[in-house]
Amino acid sequence: MDMSFSPDDLAFRDEVKAFIADNYPAELKAKRARSEMTKDEILAWQRVLHKKGWVAPHWPKQYGGCEWSITQRFIWNEACAQAETTPLLPFGLAMVGPVIYTFGNEEQKAKFLPRILSGDDWWCQGYSEPGAGSDLASLKTRAVREGDHYIVNGHKIWTTLAQHADWIFCLVRTDPSAKAQEGISFLLIDMKTPGITVRPIITIDGSHEVNEVFLEDVKVPVENLIGEENKGWTYAKFLLGNERSGIAGVARSKKSIERLKTIAKAELIDGEPLMKTDEFSRKVAELEIDLTALEVTELRTLAAESHGRGPGPEASILKVKGTEIQQRITELTLEAVGNYGFVQAPLGDAANSNDFLAGPEYAPGVAQNYFNMRKTSIYGGSNEIQANIIAKMVLGL
């Protein structure tokens, strides 16, 4: 057992830190929320990393990845979080990319992987449906084979950033007579295909992040099927496993706790910094301890993965604890700003957003961030579903 960095690791750390310092686009530094950014701004950092060859730390080299060790990936994530770089969009790089290089055919790999890496294709995820949330396998979107095409009809929901997407990876039902999980296929669909409509959903923080996607007689070439027909659930589960392990967000949470502490030092209570009070500093301490435990748990999981195991059902721990911590940070940050928590920051197309921002610069948007982060215990398989997975798959209950 060893948790320390080797000299090579330390050299790597210096290298990535210097690269970020020299190359992170200056115009992105003022942007905190993705909902404030244009499509080009969201992609700007990915393009820089693509040029450098660092856009996919976990992908195999043969597909354009870095094949970094878990230590290197850990260092990289820390460095990005410290510099508060825009998070890369997960839909292509973390979700569909690995599905394509693991289960796709050579044509699909050649066609899609380079454009995922470069950001030329923006992907979104067509999993949930109005009637299929936690019970994802009950999805009803139908794909019927007609000659060289599937004709797809259905309704997807909670589709993050579909408004910018070029492609959607969809779970569709190809065999309605089979048992729920067994009649599902994994289809890649061009968002420009006639019959696709995207309708925005505004969330409680006022932002436009998620959408509904309606598919009406959408013609999808058969060559866009991943793997075998009716085996889509296997690929979907593989993808969800990857999603869960990325969801812990440890490095970003560390940075958010730093920010919370900065705020709590600036906020006063009877002339003393809030951070000096017992009640508040203990809450922050508890949070940090939880995060430390999660960090080591994640490293243990990654280490097991690098030895060819996982990501097993244990990855559900990372999702549950990771999101609880993220939510707790936003909760305490809202507590910290006191009365100025009331200030609404301009977000998306919120009609009543303010052009005047009252209070210290860190206050506007803190409440909205707290509201927005409630989604994390719902998405990616709700935390209740994760508990079911652990109960069944790990504890054998």
Add this chain to the structure above:
Amino acid sequence: MDFSFTEEQTLLRNTVHSLLQDKYDFDTRRKVVKSAEGWRPEFWAQMAELGLLAAPFSEEMGGLGGGAIETMILMEEFGARMVVEPFLETVVVAGGFLREGGSAAQQEEFIPGIIGGESVWTFAYAEPQGRYNLADLKTTAKKDGAGYVLNGYKCVVIAAPWADKLIVSARTSGGQRDRDGISLFIVDKSATGVSTRDYATVDGRRASEITFENVKVDAAAMIGAEGGALPLIEKVTDQAIAALCAEAIGGMKKLNDATVEYCKTRKQFGVPIGKFQVLQHRMVDMFMAYEQSVSMTYMVSLKLDEDAAERARAAAGAKVQIGKAGRFIGQQAVQLHGGMGMTDELDVGHYFKRLTMIDTQFGNIDYQLRRYADAA
């Protein structure tokens, strides 16, 4: 022991309930919140017409002779519909100051305007450095001939964009956090030297940052005795806390009902999700949190006229309960509604946001816990 309502109280509840049913559905509220004004003066006038703004004032003052229980009933109904109009600020708080500490002349001059709906008031007390401490004041009022001159800055003054009158706490003597030396002044928002910057709040209301620069007020504008206002401020803000608790239980009830209903109808894995025990127990916890909150709301409403220490304990305790329950119920209502709970389209998220901000108003859980411990 009797926790039942009188006939008149039930009538009052029915009156406000049907008014809101007719005039305050969720879509209407959404339009109001997004409008340039952010509230509906004509609805305010209707509230006045029905006597709602007169409820807690004595008959001698032209009111209906109600008290804390009448205020509680109204606020609970307002909470159930997320009414944005400034009843709390104008009737409960400003009305409370005039009732409890105003001179006969002030009561005569100002209460009819409040009851009639012609005048909107709010209380400008919070300052950036003061957090929730009502005595932490940098705003000063200096004697100037027969009157005073105000200088200072007040933050997050809720409802100020709609108000024409402000009640301002300022220091006439003493150090920044002394209990003594605080005075209250009635200030016209349009007075020379008062400047405001207005903004929307995350819970669908409006607030202002207010600067006072050499604002001249008459001695007659002072409420109560010079330098001795803090006990009055504490008393009236405890009344405000009781009213906020009532507003909160109105919202909690809506969330709990909506959540139970949703879990009965939403099917996953072939059954209504309410069949899953983990969700059943969650809803039972939400229900218990609500019931405990109702109890604390009754308790504080019945103790507002006790001595200062007992009243402070009651208010602080109730506010802690409401803060914790509001957070739990709000978060879980969103969670159990899944993605739908996150949408702006559904009312659930809006109740969650309002409950969240109620915890901040007049001191959050930590502040009130400390206050409770200090008063015990």
